[in-house]
Amino acid sequence: MPDALPRGSVAMALAAAAGVALAAAEPLTWWGWLCVIVIWVAVAWLFAAARHGQAADAVEADARTASAPAAAGPALPDEEADERMRFIAAAGHDLRQPLQAISLFAATLNTHDLPPPARQIGHNLEASAEALSTLFEEVMALARLSADREYFAERPVSLRALLSAAVANHLDDAHDHGLHLRHVDTRLRVLADEPQLARALDRLIAHAVAVSEGGGVLVGCRAREGRVLIQVWDTGEGIPESQLAHLFEPFSPYGKRFDDRALGLVMAFRIARRMGGELTVRSVPGKGSVFSLSLPRVARASQ
Structure with missing residues (x-):
């Protein structure tokens, strides 16, 4: 009997042997003998199936070994991260519902006349739910992008209106931080998906405003050998050199200080890469940083 014969087959064989012993000790009727024969047939079928399964497994294992690359190893970290992101994107709807319920309950609780300690707890709960919601939406956006669920259609995009709108969206936030936020007018055009480029630029400006303390944030463009650099300058404390190598990885050490865990930078990085940019x-510690998003340049129609 094969070593790998399933335990169920062994049990059936023992049952068949017991049936034969019973038949020898006590004469059986025709239906009793029929039962014994059925058991024998079942045992023979299970034995054949077990042997066939072992042979199929061996063939499949040999095929996997033959087709696998010689240097194949565990999945790369980026591949593993993308796989997790695909799982999150698929589960997004089910995850969003309880989060929205928590936010709704927290907001409803704060509409009631509560004692001061309970009112403070309610406000803290609502603030925590809002921060969690912000992080969740960033994770979901990144998950959809990683799972190729975002639509991209590159076409010539004028940067003048795009930069103006992006800066206008953050003027109030910059004012609250005591910053001067401005952009340099430009007539340059790039080949990009306009909504996705606007999203990437929004994340870069939001990060610049968040890290800057005093001074200001400047957004501008430069033409470089058939490409355009869209640059966002900040006056923050800079990024430690030890963290630059992992800056555009999800949940990097640099992101721990931000509500969105710096996933906005990861989003901007991946959007740029999807558009061929x-x-x-x-970054200079103590002076600030400049993020440069490079995209193909498109000549003006008059040229």
């Missing part, structure tokens, strides 16, 4: 950063 690149996002880079230069």
Whole structure:
């Protein structure tokens, strides 16, 4: 009998042997013998199935071994991260519902006349739910992008209106931080998906405003050998050199200080890459950083 014969087959074989012993000790009627024969047939079928399964497993294992690359190893970290993001994107609807319920309950609780300690707890609960919701939406947006569930259609995009609108969206936030936020007018055009580029630029400006303390944030463009650099300058404390290498990875050590865990930078980086561009950063500790989003340049129609 094969070593790998399933335990169920062994049990059936023992049952058949017991049936034969019973038949020898006590004469059986025709239906009793029929039962014994059925048991024998079942045992024979299970035995054949077990042997066939072992042979199929061996063939499949040999095929996997033959087709696998010689240097194949565990999945790369980026591949593993993308796989997790695909799972999150698929579960997004089910995850969003309880989060929305928590936010609704917290907001409803704060409409009641509560004692001061309970009122403070209610406000803290609502603030925590809002922060969690912000982080959740960033995670979901990144998950959809990683799972290729975002639509991209590159076409010529004028940067003049795009930069103006992006800066206008953050003027109030910059004012609250005591910052001067401005952009340099431009007539340059790039090949990009306009909504996705607007999203990436929004994340970069939001990050610049969040890290800057005094001074200001400047947004501008430069033409470089058939490409355009869309740059966002901040006057923050800079990014430690030890953290630059992992800056555009989800949940990097640099992101711990931000409500969105710096996932906005990861989003901007991946959007740029999906459009055939690149996002880079230069930072000087104590002076600030500049993020440069490079995209193909499109000549003006009059040229």
